[in-house]
């Protein structure tokens with residue numbers, strides 16, 4: 001049976017004080033959350049330590065937004081797997097389109113980061129997805145198959161989550177039609193050697209569309225940006241019906 005993983009990606013939002021305020025509103029709402037739903041908060045590095053202490057014993061797992069492939073070294077601005085696992089981080093987002101677009105992330109470095117995450121005991125959330133231009137040109141399927149082929153070389157598919165994030169749907173309010181998201185996620189699954197890899201949808205997920213998204217048979221969870229920043233809204237997403 002496939003696991004359900006509901007993850008929030010805070011991107012570059014929330015100071016430590018703001019993250020604590022979020023938790024005060026969010027944690028009590030988890031009392032009714034079915035235990036089999038994995039809830040993950042992928043937060044800025046500066047929020048990780050304090051959240052780790054406060055999340056201890058709760059249903060929520062901690063995630064980071066990047067990991068380097070080396071254990072340590074002269075890589076200014078990067079962070080290593082052991083640094084993350086030592087403070088209780090369990091998940092890490094790899095290959096988010098914002099990393100690919102603004103920070104030169106390539107399929108080669110995504111592959112290195114995925115393998116390093118697994119080596120050091122983290123579960124990577126690999127993001128794939130097409131631009132509007134690629135979709136309009138009918139290149140969605142080829143782009144995604146190519147990303148998967150390159151990113152997943154020698155990656156262990158028993159410790160992996162994939163997020164399908166059409167880039168044109170990120171932060172735009174322009175959600176991918178749920179049946180179409182379901183279709184593309186089915187395509188992603190058909191490319192995998194392990195059919196039980198949880199595959200999420202990401203891109204303008206909101207409290208008012210989560211029930212419809214999660215009703216799709218291929219969709220095993222969501223990766224939520226903007227709507228994960230507000231405790232009540234994210235609680236509604238986590239407690240989808």
Ligand SMILES: O=C[C@H](O)COP(=O)(O)O
Nearest residue numbers: 009170171203204225226
């Ligand atoms: O990682 C999350 C995605 O980039 C989605 O962001 P969004 O929910 O703000 O569209």
